[in-house]
Amino acid sequence: MEYQFAKRMSNVKASAIREILKATADPNMISFAGGNPSAEAFPVKEIEKISADLLKNEPISILQYGITEGDQELLREATKFFNRYEQVTKDGDQMIITSGSQQIMEFAAKTLCNEGDVVICENPSFLGALNAFKSLGAVLRGIEYKDGQLDLEDLKQALSMEPRPKFMYLIPNFQNPTGMTMSLEVRKEVLALAKEYGVLILEDNPYGDLRFAGEAVPSIKSMDEDSLVIYAASLSKIIAPGMRIACCIAPQAIIQKMTVAKQASDVHSNLWAQKVMARYLHDYDMDAHIDRISMIYKKKCHLMVDEMKKHFHPSIQYTIPTGGMFIWVTLPESIDMLTFVKKALEKNVAVVPGNAFLDDDSKECHSFRMNYSTPTDEKIIEGVQILGELTYEMSKISS
Numbered sequence: 055m056e057y058q059f060a061k062r063m064s065n066v067k068a069s070a071i072r073e074i075l076k077a078t079a080d081p082n083m084i085s086f087a088g089g090n091p092s093a094e095a096f097p098v099k100e101i102e103k104i105s106a107d108l109l110k111n112e113p114i115s116i117l118q119y120g121i122t123e124g125d126q127e128l129l130r131e132a133t134k135f136f137n138r139y140e141q142v143t144k145d146g147d148q149m150i151i152t153s154g155s156q157q158i159m160e161f162a163a164k165t166l167c168n169e170g171d172v173v174i175c176e177n178p179s180f181l182g183a184l185n186a187f188k189s190l191g192a193v194l195r196g197i198e199y200k201d202g203q204l205d206l207e208d209l210k211q212a213l214s215m216e217p218r219p220k221f222m223y224l225i226p227n228f229q230n231p232t233g234m235t236m237s238l239e240v241r242k243e244v245l246a247l248a249k250e251y252g253v254l255i256l257e258d259n260p261y262g263d264l265r266f267a268g269e270a271v272p273s274i275k276s277m278d279e280d281s282l283v284i285y286a287a288s289l290s291k292i293i294a295p296g297m298r299i300a301c302c303i304a305p306q307a308i309i310q311k312m313t314v315a316k317q318a319s320d321v322h323s324n325l326w327a328q329k330v331m332a333r334y335l336h337d338y339d340m341d342a343h344i345d346r347i348s349m350i351y352k353k354k355c356h357l358m359v360d361e362m363k364k365h366f367h368p369s370i371q372y373t374i375p376t377g378g379m380f381i382w383v384t385l386p387e388s389i390d391m392l393t394f395v396k397k398a399l400e401k402n403v404a405v406v407p408g409n410a411f412l413d414d415d416s417k418e419c420h421s422f423r424m425n426y427s428t429p430t431d432e433k434i435i436e437g438v439q440i441l442g443e444l445t446y447e448m449s450k451i452s453s
């Protein structure tokens with residue numbers, strides 16, 4: 055049988071990261087390719103206690119069907135939590151609980167885009183979101199970086215096209231894959247441009263709480279007085295991605311459309327996980343938990359950067375994160391990035407080739423992404439040394 059698949063899936067490839075992660079199942083592989091929380095970062099005992107209590111005392115409340123928008127207790131707790139330092143819920147906004155923030159990306163494209171509509175994204179950007187947009191028929195228009203910030207001239211050009219793009223997808227804090235943070239000035243400019251051109255912003259903020267240096271920058275959502283921002287807040291990176299709990303905060307009309315999309319998709323997010331999450335947010339000191347895990351990432355990040363300073367050829371450039379989970383490494387033009395990544399894999403070290411994160415992955419790219427949250431300290435030391443040797447080996451060949 056030759057299967058006839060839908061056209062909209064024709065330019066969506068299996069995620070390069072998922073494919074590399076398959077190779078990392080090999081116990082000998084040192085993986086800097088993932089983006090998972092550290093094994094030390096999970097509040098296992100607390101989740102175990104809440105789960106046991108719920109199953110013993112109110113099992114039907116977690117085993118029954120729930121409502122699409124989300125469990126009332128979780129909606130209340132999540133609203134308190136995400137608004138604790140800045141007001142992200144604006145007048146006329148509503149919240150929906152989703153199955154991870156990946157589902158928010160899908161619903162944004164599903165509810166806003168027709169086949170061929172343009173979605174603006176950073177170039178590079180989070181592959182899972184790009185694939186969700188493409189699978190729903192959207193066309194990506196990547197905006198390049200200039201001097202470490204989004205190129206606003208390029209953005210203006212993209213925004214002025216006719217018909218207008220449907221929305222811009224932005225990750226302002228500790229971006230995936232670059233680890234970079236958008237400055238306050240650029241956030242303000244981006245919001246002003248959204249207003250000027252009448253284009254929505256989908257602001258994705260799964261890493262904002264994982265700051266271990268410097269001052270927090272206000273979210274674009276907190277500055278929006280014109281109902282222009284759809285805000286994606288996830289609990290995956292700060293509590294547990296396996297629970298698949300995220301929240302979308304957006305103008306009511308958008309959430310109502312997303313609610314219909316969710317009814318057609320998975321009816322509601324796992325009620326069991328929602329109730330556990332609600333209790334966790336209510337019963338425990340989230341900021342103390344976040345401080346603890348941010349310190350784990352700070353230590354791991356410093357270790358990786360220190361090892362890179364020691365072992366990498368001086369021609370290699372990389373970002374030095376102040377939060378989040380990723381380092382973006384750029385090779386000199388004389389070294390072919392894909393060959394480098396392939397050779398690294400042969401030496402049992404996995405990183406993600408940077409072109410996987412571009413609006414068009416056939417574009418030339420000299421960068422790759424490294425993750426420091428998942429590997430153990432020993433693996434960080436061993437893996438960076440292997441990559442370092444490879445940077446010298448390949449610099450020699452290319453010179």
Ligand SMILES: Cc1ncc(COP(=O)(O)O)c(C=O)c1O
Nearest residue numbers: 154155156180230288290295300
């Ligand atoms: C920028 C970004 N957004 C969204 C997600 C999806 O996270 P989740 O669906 O677990 O909330 C990820 C996961 O890696 C991510 O890096």
